Amino acid sequence: MLMTPSQRYFFDVAGYLHIKNALTEKELSDGRLACERYMKLEDNQFPDGFGKDGKRYINGFAFDRSLERLVFHPSTWPVIMELTNGKPKLVSGTLQIDQPGAEGGGLHCARDDYGWESCRYEVKNSRIYCDNFVVFPYFDDVLPGDGGLLLVPGSHKAQFERPRHLFQDGHPSDSNNLPEGIINVTPKAGDILVMPELMTHGILPWQPTDRLRRILVLRYAPQYRGGGGVPESLEGRLLPETQELMSSAHYTHVKTITEIEPDLLQD
DSSP states (O other): OOOOHHHHHHHHHHSOEEETTOSOHHHHHHHHHHHHHHHHOOGGGOOTTOOEETTEETTGGGSSHHHHGGGGOTTTHHHHHHHTTTOEEEEEEEEEEEOTTOOOEEEEOHHHHHOGGGOOEEEETTEEEESSEEEEEBSSOOOTTSOEEEEOTTGGGOOSOOOTTHHHHTOOOOTTSOOTTOEEOOOOTTOEEEEETTSOEEEEOOOOSSOOEEEEEEEEEETTSOOOOOOHHHHTTSOHHHHHHHSOOOTTOOOGGGGSOTTGGGO
8 A cells, every 4th residue: 555656756756646536426425515514503503623713624524424534535545654654643634615705825834834854755765754744635626717725846855945035925826927836736526635744835815706615634644743633522423443543653553544455444
């Protein structure tokens, strides 16, 4: 259960993966319905452990089994296994929704936010290791001109700090006037993106007046990194496999879930 040679090469060179048509029609339909149910809740209706913070719906992955199963999705599990060297940990899983008029966000990365020593990305024994990355399942189409995610391909391996005047002072806001070196990725519903937090990225304002951008933000790290988890009120709601995936463990510990075929984790 590792990345394919093509995935490995592209991820190493570009710094991200765009897995097209990853979700089945049923996975997509069930996921959308779960998103809608969460969105419709009033502030006084959120169960313990859930809530809203701007465009972020807290612990969205745990709201419904259809969303929770995506943390082990067969299309991304080999990638997760390789990047964590077989020692995976789900740190958090937020449902993020851009509604009409949603604002964008400036360029940033873990290196900018937390310091050069905050993340690792390296290659050993012809395998990629990355200790802080995100998986984004998409529930809606993003079309050219809509807005959404910005990436600076290759920046995950940058050896120099980003000059703040570059890329329109780090705040590009128009998909039709992007500075050289930046791309606006436009996944379709059912696609999944994978990106290291070392990648310089941002968000364009959401332009459509009649469509949403709904994604899960699934953060992963090796099992021996601290942080993350869910409140106790949510732990019993999760599958045993998900609980194990979210648990911290020693460097040498082998989690049972790593020895199960990802298709079986969907049952």
